[in-house]
Amino acid sequence: MSTPGTLKREPAGAPAVADALATPVRRRSPLRRLTARLSSGAAQTLLVVVALVWITPLAGLLFSSLRTEEANASSGWWTALTDPAQLSLDHYTALLADSGILRSLVNTVLISVPATFLVVAVAALAGYAFAWLEFPGRDALFLLVVALLVVPVQIGLLPVAKLFGTLGLFGTIPGVVLFHVAYGLPFAVFLLRNYFAEIPKEMLEAARMDGGGEWRIFARLVLPLGRPALASLAIFQFLWVWNDMLVALLFANTSTQPLTVALQSEMRQFGSNIGVLAPGAFLSLVVPVLVFFAFQRHFVQGVMAGSVK
């Protein structure tokens, strides 16, 4: 069983969490077939209902984002199912012509890409050191990392805001990135250290015998072997930062704010701003959802492993 915070190496043969997405094949005894079929009929119906319940709010967002202001003010989005004439891309063209929204979309990219890259890089270095290098205080330091796994970001808001204020980082994109990197690190280091620790010792020793320096071993051996964990970590971290609102709400200003914060500031007049909020929300979720469908396996593993964060 995989528990949060652990990520099994795939070649080990243990069932990875993502395998749960595949339906297990079972054989039933003939005696049971009838009752099984009946109960599966009930299960089918129930799950169809659940699936509809889950999809309806998303459909609501999509349709609301495609309907005119007047249509949204006077009737429900579901009327568009029978009257598709209500639908248009007007809100989207207006949104993409809005320089403030575009700026915030660029900011989202400028924050989430470096934050992801830095977490993976810094954690990979530390993870390798914790797994395979010897230095005084190593075990105590790693226990500290384990303890920091569940520290809520709230504890850092005030002190780091003061610190960034004196360093001139408050309101800047590097400030937001650094905060995300720091609070992503405990989980990242923990994950990678555990993954790297399962690399067979003989492989590393052979590489050292061949005269490879630690840098060389790290770059040529550890990173390629660790690719599944690095990918899951990168996807989890990217998603976390892309979707963040709280950190940027405090550490960014109006010219450095990401899309989530820009949209949040429109929430006050929710009713009259649906024309901005609905397509904006859809725009903000398109990228994570594409990542989800493109990297299902790494995505599920990353989210599973990082869920304790």
Place this chain on the structure above:
Amino acid sequence: MTATPAPTAPGAAQRRRRAQRRKRLVAWVFVLPAALLLGALVVYPVLFSVGRSLFDATGTRFVGVGNYTEMFRDPATLRAVRNSTLWVVVAPVLLTGLGLVLAVLTEKIRWATAFKLLLFLPMAVSFLAAGIIFRLAYEHDPDKGVLNAAVTAVHDTFREPAPYPTARAREGHALRAGPGGAYVTASPASPGEAVTLGFVGVAPGELPGGAEPAEPATARGDALGGVAYLDFAPGGGGTEGAVDAGESGLPGMAVEAVAPDGTVAGRTTTAADGSFAFGGLPPGTYTLRLPGENFAEPYQGVSWLGPALVTPAIIGAYVWIWTGFAMVLIGAGLATLPRDTLEAARIDGANEWQVFRRITVPLLAPVLTVVFVTMVINVMKVFDLVYIIAPGPVQPDATVLATQMWLVSFGGGNDQGLGSALAVLLLVLVVPAMVFNVRRFRRSQS
């Protein structure tokens, strides 16, 4: 440690020491970036917050645990503590239960992969987008909010909506307002008489289909009768309080005949032309009453984002996001269960419920615990969803520890002493999880 026998020992030892030092140096270089970031932005803030929480708002006066006692005195923060407790009690149980049931059910269907993908999808969506999604879904107006549209549709299939929510009696004529939104006749009537009940305030388009023009009320034998009609002639003209040509009857209106002692002696509904009659009433005088149910406002659904339901409503949105996670994790555990044990129980005659209750759940206990604990930790820190979904005026009713910490520190409260204390409280609440993680890690290493 191996002894070095060679005569060149001092040189070799020195070289080894130097190599050792170099190795340590390399190790520190590997760890340094992470250590610096964690030290400056995580460890130092924890210590700073603990210290800051012992000072007052300005940060100059030491107040000891004053901020912590204030937390449970101040009504706003107390509210946050209560709401957070509700979150922690309800959400993890709901999610674990729902995840378990769905994980078991998906084993019975062929499209399990598609189903799991769909339910896991909200995990990719930001809390902000989910918040906007649910602000739309929870919209109060049943013509806009999908949830209230569903609720009113269900409600109206079980209880017919009132036929004339906008109708009022023509003033100064047969009817006067009674209790409970009802109308009663101003003067009593006896069997054999006919009354004329004029109404206004119904737009022609709102008349029920099948409404026919009204006939002036005429007595029919010894029945107490009359007509309920719309006292408005299209195109103008006509006399107030009298049935004119072209004026429509009001069908489907409930009419009660009330005896002087207050008992209801008869009840009927008006016909297509608005006429009605009570046959076989005992002699005497009766007041005619048109109960309030004729004129009740249409059912408007549930006020999801009102002060009373806002927290459960936000928990609902949270469940939408996290159920897929719980289901997939529990499903992974389910896949590792020994099939033989389950089959054996079934062959021994256990039904599906018994198998589920006696075998599946106990065997899954470790996974269920992990899911539950994970959800407790996550729920305690919930911020964005509450901040986004609760409308401004309801925000104080929905507030939780994380939003309160934000409000107190940055959102106008500007009391960084109390804010730090709330942040420290959040940290203290996850300390059991911290201890659990450290213990589990040490066990896995030994």
